[in-house]
Amino acid sequence: MYTLEVSGVTKYFGKACALDNVNFQVSDSELFALVGPSGSGKTTILRIICGLETADSGKVILDGRNISKLEPGARNISMMFQSPYGLLPFLNVFDNIAFGLKTRRLDSSGIEMRVVGVAHTLGIYHLLQRKIAHLSGGEQQRVALARLLVRETALSIFDEPLSHIDAHQRQHTLREILLVHRMKHRPSIYVTHDHVEAFAVASRIAVLANGRVQQIGTRDELLHTPANLFVAQFMSTPPMNLVYGYLQGAYTQEGMRFRVLSRDFSLPLPMAWTQFIQRNNWPEVVVGVRPEAIVPLGGLDAVAAKSYFRLYAEIVGHEGHEKSITVRLKVGIATELNALMYDMLPENLRTGQRMVVGIDIARLCLFDPRDGRLLLGPQTAVV
Numbered sequence: 001m002y003t004l005e006v007s008g009v010t011k012y013f014g015k016a017c018a019l020d021n022v023n024f025q026v027s028d029s030e031l032f033a034l035v036g037p038s039g040s041g042k043t044t045i046l047r048i049i050c051g052l053e054t055a056d057s058g059k060v061i062l063d064g065r066n067i068s069k070l071e072p073g074a075r076n077i078s079m080m081f082q083s084p085y086g087l088l089p090f091l092n093v094f095d096n097i098a099f100g101l102k103t104r105r106l107d108s109s110g111i112e113m114r115v116v117g118v119a120h121t122l123g124i125y126h127l128l129q130r131k132i133a134h135l136s137g138g139e140q141q142r143v144a145l146a147r148l149l150v151r152e153t154a155l156s157i158f159d160e161p162l163s164h165i166d167a168h169q170r171q172h173t174l175r176e177i178l179l180v181h182r183m184k185h186r187p188s189i190y191v192t193h194d195h196v197e198a199f200a201v202a203s204r205i206a207v208l209a210n211g212r213v214q215q216i217g218t219r220d221e222l223l224h225t226p227a228n229l230f231v232a233q234f235m236s237t238p239p240m241n242l243v244y245g246y247l248q249g250a251y252t253q254e255g256m257r258f259r260v261l262s263r264d265f266s267l268p269l270p271m272a273w274t275q276f277i278q279r280n281n282w283p284e285v286v287v288g289v290r291p292e293a294i295v296p297l298g299g300l301d302a303v304a305a306k307s308y309f310r311l312y313a314e315i316v317g318h319e320g321h322e323k324s325i326t327v328r329l330k331v332g333i334a335t336e337l338n339a340l341m342y343d344m345l346p347e348n349l350r351t352g353q354r355m356v357v358g359i360d361i362a363r364l365c366l367f368d369p370r371d372g373r374l375l376l377g378p379q380t381a382v383v
């Protein structure tokens with residue numbers, strides 16, 4: 001059974017639709033991420049869950065109870081806001097952490113025990129008497145986490161908690177958020193516009209765009225079988241390469257095989273797709289090629305290289321990451337592809353250098369350019 005169910009939530013602001021029939025469920029002890037670009041509806045759905053905004057239709061069920069009509073204070077939800085985290089600057093750290101407990105009328109020794117306990121857990125015991133204004137950004141953030149941890153609520157919400165944090169501090173804060181989530185043994189929602197952050201904390205992620213849930217899935221599902229072109233582009237850095245073209249079938253020794261004829265090359269498609277393509281007769285298609293499905297063929301033995309489609313490319317640029325390099329390749333007259341390569345040194349890559357690369361046919365995706373929908377994915381036929 002799911003602990004939180006958001007069911008058919010729709011919200012208009014005037015004539016503009018901010019949320020269109022949003023559905024998702026979060027199970028007990030699960031950390032679920034909501035990811036989407038600016039204006040996709042993340043804040044609106046959070047405000048509806050917390051009771052700060054009313055939905056036009058749909059409902060929010062928490063622990064089996066429809067809470068859609070309850071006041072925010074009666075919903076038993078704690079939230080960590082974006083910086084400055086909703087902390088009260090005129091109170092000290094102790095009183096900020098205790099704030100939510102005082103409204104619940106616990107006795108003072110009970111409050112003190114719990115505040116001191118969470119302050120120890122998050123390493124801020126020595127700061128309890130300090131004013132919020134005299135804390136660093138990282139310390140303020142730990143106070144906000146402590147305030148969320150101290151209350152026994154049915155749901156925790158983290159709203160873009162890393163948005164004002166430098167890269168160095170991010171890993172540390174993510175670990176603390178995961179610690180707080182696990183200690184609570186209850187469901188949490190983590191909201192962000194950054195897919196890397198979502199992949200780091202959550203096992204299931206909902207991708208939101210234009211007020212609609214585009215797909216709910218694990219990291220692998222979103223990366224390798226994206227439900228549509230938006231997910232394929234938004235959830236990956238570098239984004240999935242898209243090749244537009246027409247389908248053409250031809251008989252080979254193994255049987256009928258389809259290829260996509262694009263401007264610069266003719267890309268063979270997996271044999272497993274042949275039946276589906278024949279049955280559907282799509283006029284135009286978009287082939288999605290994951291950046292890591294393009295590899296330098298020099299490093300592969302002859303047998304392994306057989307399952308790759310060979311291409312002659314020219315390096316037009318590259319950009320190094322921690323463990324990989326994005327190599328921008330030009331193929332034919334005008335096609336540019338991003339390849340994500342490992343075990344490659346930047347000093348061995350020169351602009352203008354020619355390279356033989358292979359595209360792993362088994363990892364292709366096929367989309368409908370009319371509505372962006374995934375037609376066929378790597379192992380499974382979706383149609």
Ligand SMILES: Nc1ncnc2c1ncn2[C@@H]1O[C@H](COP(=O)(O)OP(=O)(O)OP(=O)(O)O)[C@@H](O)[C@H]1O
Binds near residue numbers: 043193
């Ligand atoms: N009070 C409001 N009145 C009118 N329109 C609103 C209101 N609140 C949000 N919207 C609109 O609803 C849509 C969704 O906004 P929302 O703030 O939920 O997006 P978001 O994904 O949280 O964006 P961001 O990441 O920039 O915070 C946007 O088009 C926004 O302009």
